[in-house]
Amino acid sequence: MKVLAFDTTLGACSVALWADGAVRAAAFRLQQQGHAEALFPMIESVCADAGTAIATLDALALTVGPGTFTGVRIGLAAARGLRLALRGPVVPIPTLRAIAATAQRGQAPQPVLVVHDARRGEVYLQAFDNALKPLGEPHVEPLTDVAIAWQGRVALLAGTAAPLLAAMWPAGVMIAGDPTAEGFGLPDARDFAGLAAEVLQNRGAAAFAAAPFPVYLRAPDAKLPTPRTP
Amino acid sequence: MPQPPVVLGIETSCDETAAAVVDGARRIRANVVLSQLEDHRPYGGVVPEIAARAHVLHLDGLIERAMAEAGIGFDDLSAIAATAGPGLIGGVMVGLTTGKALAAACGKPLIAVNHLEAHALTARLTDDVAFPYLLLLVSGGHCQLLSVEGVGRYRRLGTTIDDAIGEAFDKTAKLLGFDYPGGPAVEKAARSGNAKRFAFPRPLITRDDCNFSFAGLKTAVLHAVRELERQGSVTAQDRQDIAASFQAAAGDVIVDRTRRAMAHMPASGGLVRLVVAGGVAANTYLRERLTKLCAEQGGVFTAPPIPLCTDNAAMIAWAGVERLQLGLIDTLDAPARARWPLDPAATAA
Numbered sequence: 001m002k003v004l005a006f007d008t009t010l011g012a013c014s015v016a017l018w019a020d021g022a023v024r025a026a027a028f029r030l031q032q033q034g035h036a037e038a039l040f041p042m043i044e045s046v047c048a049d050a051g052t053a054i055a056t057l058d059a060l061a062l063t064v065g066p067g068t069f070t071g072v073r074i075g076l077a078a079a080r081g082l083r084l085a086l087r088g089p090v091v092p093i094p095t096l097r098a099i100a101a102t103a104q105r106g107q108a109p110q111p112v113l114v115v116h117d118a119r120r121g122e123v124y125l126q127a128f129d130n131a132l133k134p135l136g137e138p139h140v141e142p143l144t145d146v147a148i149a150w151q152g153r154v155a156l157l158a159g160t161a162a163p164l165l166a167a168m169w170p171a172g173v174m175i176a177g178d179p180t181a182e183g184f185g186l187p188d189a190r191d192f193a194g195l196a197a198e199v200l201q202n203r204g205a206a207a208f209a210a211a212p213f214p215v216y217l218r219a220p221d222a223k224l225p226t227p228r229t230p
Numbered sequence: 231m232p233q234p235p236v237v238l239g240i241e242t243s244c245d246e247t248a249a250a251v252v253d254g255a256r257r258i259r260a261n262v263v264l265s266q267l268e269d270h271r272p273y274g275g276v277v278p279e280i281a282a283r284a285h286v287l288h289l290d291g292l293i294e295r296a297m298a299e300a301g302i303g304f305d306d307l308s309a310i311a312a313t314a315g316p317g318l319i320g321g322v323m324v325g326l327t328t329g330k331a332l333a334a335a336c337g338k339p340l341i342a343v344n345h346l347e348a349h350a351l352t353a354r355l356t357d358d359v360a361f362p363y364l365l366l367l368v369s370g371g372h373c374q375l376l377s378v379e380g381v382g383r384y385r386r387l388g389t390t391i392d393d394a395i396g397e398a399f400d401k402t403a404k405l406l407g408f409d410y411p412g413g414p415a416v417e418k419a420a421r422s423g424n425a426k427r428f429a430f431p432r433p434l435i436t437r438d439d440c441n442f443s444f445a446g447l448k449t450a451v452l453h454a455v456r457e458l459e460r461q462g463s464v465t466a467q468d469r470q471d472i473a474a475s476f477q478a479a480a481g482d483v484i485v486d487r488t489r490r491a492m493a494h495m496p497a498s499g500g501l502v503r504l505v506v507a508g509g510v511a512a513n514t515y516l517r518e519r520l521t522k523l524c525a526e527q528g529g530v531f532t533a534p535p536i537p538l539c540t541d542n543a544a545m546i547a548w549a550g551v552e553r554l555q556l557g558l559i560d561t562l563d564a565p566a567r568a569r570w571p572l573d574p575a576a577t578a579a
Binding site for chain 1: 273326
């Protein structure tokens with residue numbers, strides 16, 4: 001089975017091709033913008049590196065948010081377009097779960113709290129057990145509330161807001177990865193491609209026959225007009 | 231004989247999600263459009279983020295419908311054409327990315343289409359018009375006169391120095407308390423109004439160039455409404471008279487500027503061909519004025535059917551056919567562009 005995985009939801013663009021038990025080729029590029037231009041050339045070169053024709057892919061996996069609204073939509077549009085032609089299953093991976101998968105890479109399995117800096121003093125957050133099973137829905141919450149609610153309850157912290165949160169706790173906490181490294185706290189397709197393949201094998205292709213849906217967590221910025229008073 | 235090319239077109243640059251299949255024999259094999267009008271109505275205008283969210287949920291279903299109506303599979307396509315701009319960038323990215331995905335998965339060429347070029351070439355799909363011709367492009371975002379000399383070859387003769395004409399219609403409608411979108415509402419009200427009651431300005435019509443201006447006209451409408459409000463209430467008849475007077479002024483400006491531009495055009499066989507395109511080309515009053523102008527000037531007037539003047543994907547697919555026939559295909563890193571003038575050499579108006 002060949003699975004193409006990609007992420008465009010945050011500050012990087014990543015692509016991985018998983019085939020028969022392992023990632024065969026992958027690419028990761030840091031970028032705040034330009035995902036719509038970068039994604040397909042990256043997909044083509046990853047598939048070429050793995051010696052796989054796009055038309056022969058068995059399944060797709062992608063992060064569906066939360067993330068930047070535009071980034072979430074680029075991944076969605078790519079997956080929905082590919083799905084029309086390939087007619088295979090699509091495994092939607094919540095972005096925070098993808099970050100948790102990257103956090104657990106090379107570590108002994110342990111529960112992880114993922115906090116991504118959502119700006120405006122808020123974070124996107126979601127907690128996972130040591131098997132990456134979500135312990136609740138992803139949501140958006142003020143960082144200060146998260147600091148109070150989760151103090152002393154976290155074994156491993158991941159995501160771009162992890163250093164901010166850790167600094168608010170006197171006892172500190174273990175952070176996954178090096179906060180000063182490039183790409184810290186971002187998803188990487190090579191870390192969730194295998195997870196998607198496993199989920200697909202466990203639940204069967206029929207469970208992923210539908211088109212993926214975006215997870216924005218925030219409403220569009222739009223104000224209703226105030227009626228003119230005569 | 232080789233089969234004519236068959237192209238899938240995708241359009242997502244504003245508030246219509248659309249997909250179409252058109253072939254090189256100028257046959258529209260499918261043309262589906264989903265309007266988001268109701269999503270935006272409460273806001274009195276298009277909200278870009280709401281538009282982009284709707285495009286991504288509906289576009290794949292519309293493509294499936296268009297392919298089913300055309301009775302073909304993706305393997306039967308010669309190319310995939312998608313609007314790459316100009317327009318609301320979030321929506322453009324959805325359509326262009328979907329087009330890239332189909333092109334990559336099917337191994338077909340991608341054609342990144344300029345939405346304005348698609349409007350410009352529509353008359354060749356509907357009426358097989360030969361180059362060169364004068365194009366009056368009138369919509370909510372544009373008001374331009376272009377000499378269309380070939381695919382990818384445009385010379386701008388005039389443009390608006392402030393508002394687009396569609397914007398002027400929408401703002402007038404707002405001032406008159408009509409529902410969004412205002413253009414059709416103004417046209418309807420104008421039918422029962424007295425166009426001579428208000429002497430609204432005809433900006434720029436004494437100037438030698440072919441540029442447009444509508445900001446002053448809009449302000450004059452605002453003053454007329456305020457004056458009536460000051461005197462008491464604005465009646466239905468007042469609204470109809472303002473709408474008619476506004477539309478007549480806008481029509482005079484369009485006709486005057488277009489007449490001047492016709493003089494700049496090379497006459498092929500002694501005739502200047504005038505083509506109108508864009509959403510405002512759906513306005514019957516303007517169509518009548520332009521038909522009359524061409525009759526006076528000895529020109530030939532072409533206006534595509536209204537559903538092909540407003541945003542649609544058949545025009546994108548057709549622009550794809552024209553570009554494909556010239557070998558003008560794009561790579562999968564083609565950018566989405568918010569701005570993309572047809573004549574980049576044109577100086578600011």
